[in-house]
Amino acid sequence: MDLRLKGLKAAVTGGTRGIGNAIVHVLAEEGCALATCGRAPERIESLRRQMDAAGVRFHGETVQGRDGEAMRNWTRNSVEALGGLDIFVASLSAGGGTDEERYWYRNFEIDLMSAVRGVEEALPALRQSKCPSILILATMAASETFVAPMAYNAIKAALVTWSKQLSQQLAPEGIRVNCLSPGPTMFKGSNWEMIRVARSRIYDNAVRQQPTRRMGTAEEIARSAVFLASPAASWCNGSHLLVDGGFSKRVPF
Structure with missing residues (x-):
C-alpha cells in the first residue's frame, strides 16, 4: 500500500527514544521530512x-516537555525549518509512576499540555496543508483499569477525550485528528524494562495477560501510528485505535 507520505513534512514530539523514535524512523523511510524534540542533546545529535546519512531533511531541538514556551518555540521553528507542516504527532510522555501528587503535575505538563501547546502552534501551518493530520498517543491503560491508580493513566484518558473533541472541531477544515493507544511495549529504556528488574511480579503478570505471551515492540506500534497519520487513512477521523496485541479485554461496542 502506498501511504502517500513521500514529500510530506512531519513533526513528532519526543522522537528521540522509544515509540516516538520508531515513528520518526518509519516516517523517514516513507519519504517524509522530519522535525523532533527530546530532552537529551546527544540523542538529538545522534x-x-x-x-x-539517509538524506532526510531534519530539524531537531533539545526541549524540556514541561517548558511550555520551549515547546511552542520548537513547533514554530520546525514549521519554519521544514517549510510547512502536514503531520503533527504528539508522543511526548513522562511515563508512569506512583499516585504521588508530583506525578500528577508531571504528567499534566508533559503528556497533556505539551500536546495541547504543540497542536495550537501547529494549526496555522496544518491549515495550509493539502492533507493535514494530527495524531495523539495515549495508552491502553486509559481505556481500562490497569495495575493501580496512576496519574499517567488518567491524564492519558484526558488526551483520548480531547483528541475526539478536537477531531469534531477541525473536521470542517479538513484536518484529521486521531488517537492511538499502545499496550505494554518493550524497548530500551522503557518503564517496562525497569519494571522487569525492580518489580518482576508486575511484569510477569502483564505478560501472562497478553494472549501472545510477549510485549509489543516500538516498531509494531509505529507502523500502525504512521498509517493512521498518513493520507492512506483519509477516512479515519476521531478514531481511537488500540494497538495492544489483544491485551485489553473490553468489548468496545
Whole structure:
C-alpha cells in the first residue's frame, strides 16, 4: 500500500527514544521530512547524523516537555525549518509512576499540555496543508483499569477525550485528528524494562495477560501510528485505535 507520505513534512514530539523514535524512523523511510524534540542533546545529535546519512531533511531541538514556551518555540521553528507542516504527532510522555501528587503535575505538563501547546502552534501551518493530520498517543491503560491508580493513566484518558473533541472541531477544515493507544511495549529504556528488574511480579503478570505471551515492540506500534497519520487513512477521523496485541479485554461496542 502506498501511504502517500513521500514529500510530506512531519513533526513528532519526543522522537528521540522509544515509540516516538520508531515513528520518526518509519516516517523517514516513507519519504517524509522530519522535525523532533527530546530532552537529551546527544540523542538529538545522534538522530541528526542518522537522518543526514539517509538524506532526510531534519530539524531537531533539545526541549524540556514541561517548558511550555520551549515547546511552542520548537513547533514554530520546525514549521519554519521544514517549510510547512502536514503531520503533527504528539508522543511526548513522562511515563508512569506512583499516585504521588508530583506525578500528577508531571504528567499534566508533559503528556497533556505539551500536546495541547504543540497542536495550537501547529494549526496555522496544518491549515495550509493539502492533507493535514494530527495524531495523539495515549495508552491502553486509559481505556481500562490497569495495575493501580496512576496519574499517567488518567491524564492519558484526558488526551483520548480531547483528541475526539478536537477531531469534531477541525473536521470542517479538513484536518484529521486521531488517537492511538499502545499496550505494554518493550524497548530500551522503557518503564517496562525497569519494571522487569525492580518489580518482576508486575511484569510477569502483564505478560501472562497478553494472549501472545510477549510485549509489543516500538516498531509494531509505529507502523500502525504512521498509517493512521498518513493520507492512506483519509477516512479515519476521531478514531481511537488500540494497538495492544489483544491485551485489553473490553468489548468496545
